[in-house]
Amino acid sequence: MRRPSQVDAGTAGGLPYLRVGSGPVLVFLPGITAHHEVPVGMDRRFQLGQLRPLARRREVWWLNRPHGLTSGVSMADIAADHAVALRELFGRPVDVLGVSTGGSVALQLAADAPSAVRKLVLVSAAYALGERGRHAQRDTAMWLRAGRTRRAAVSMMDIMGAGPLSHGAAKAMGWLLGGTFVGRGDPDLLALIEAEDAFDLHDRLHAITAPTLVVGGSHDACYGRALLERTAAAIPDARLVLFPRKGHLGVSPSVVRPVLDFLDEP
Template identity: 50%
Template sequence: MSGAGAAGAPGPPAESGYLPPGLPFFRVGTGRPLVVLPGLGAPHEVPRGFERAAEAGPLRAFALSREVWWIGRRSGLPRTTTMGDLAADTAQALAAFDGPVDVVGISTGGSVALQLAADHPRLVRRLVLVAAGCRLGELGRRGQRAVLDRLDGGDRRGAGAEMVRLIGVRPVARQLEAWIGWLAGPLMLPRFTDDLAAVILAEDAFDLTARLPSITTPTLVVGGDEDSPYGPAVFSETAAGLPNGRLRLYSGRGHVGVQRAPGFARDVLTFLDTP
């Protein structure tokens, strides 16, 4: 990153804070920068405590050889926000880095990352889409709409249940997990649910299928064959539509489980580190 710190002061960047235009971040590890754009969630602020541990846990393997920058989305998003707007915010933050950087986008963060590569290609060296693709699958779109309906009704427990049900793999597990989500809803969605609604609407309209041939950034699409929100067909279509796309599909893994698949971190780093 350039000599300016996260708050614009001289000296090394802080370990957490906000990058222009108000994107929350934290960083772990040392080495060449690796930007990680997280999935759908609230609130849009620097994660603390349990939230920080949950976000940082999957990044440990990357932090052994990379300086990992977790960069979220700003708060106060209007419902007219588009995926292009979210990518433009991210582009503004990445402008502070010295040259193009490697970007890993997870789920909804993958939508932002792919839009970033389409609209601001000079900022992205290599791209990894984790459980993400050129558009939501039909189950994903219906599931996120169900979350939005619950949010609009002021039902945080119901919204929590729908969010957890969305990422379940099998029907029996989805019902059990939805019950857990119902119990944890007020903790999962304590505040700033307007931002969550804005991102859901942005992703509902997101579809870069027609633009894939023009996105030349080397891209690895990583997914599970039991993913519900996107599905293996969308993963395959995304990788095949990109001029420099590759696909890594893990057997028996769902939307969240793909990050725990054996060899996941190795596969991602091997792709990023290939000359």
């Protein structure tokens, strides 16, 4: 058995991964990353900060998107790569948690490959981007193509924060850290942004069979409260946990408790 602090990393099933913890498997699909590699440095510390609270009771597999995405790829194509990887790695249904863009992949996966998903958790994710989220990602792609990394990072961080102060602080951080958030215009990232821009799974939510938990902030700027509520309402028997006065959430300690409680239920 691995120690809780031990981290494995590499490529498995064609996808870059981090693995930490022990217990039942939980596949973790992250939000947008600057590149489609195993994270290093500050990015690795950030990702592991989300994984380790879950890893106290789970063997968490953080999976990045596949290499070589090109313009015209769809969210269904990306989810299909994940379905192949999950069957190769585990050979049975496993729990899947998707954050933000990773939640879009997770929803598509649950709809297209129901035999791969035991339970589904969506954190700050919905069946389609909200208008502000769509605008932020389009601007991010525009600035990356123009070589304006700091402006791209500010656009991406426009969806963060729950109020004027936290929103302004997030954009300032984007300007200061620039490429740490969005890289230098990786074609894989631009293709992913295009795929999510076209993503809308509303008409298929009723067919999702995996027990589902939707977690979000009531002041999420990327999706908005209404989209989170409609997503949960359209998936049969899905549950919704909304944190009041919170914005676009990652997997923080307050999020971990309802997630693990949901996953541990028979």
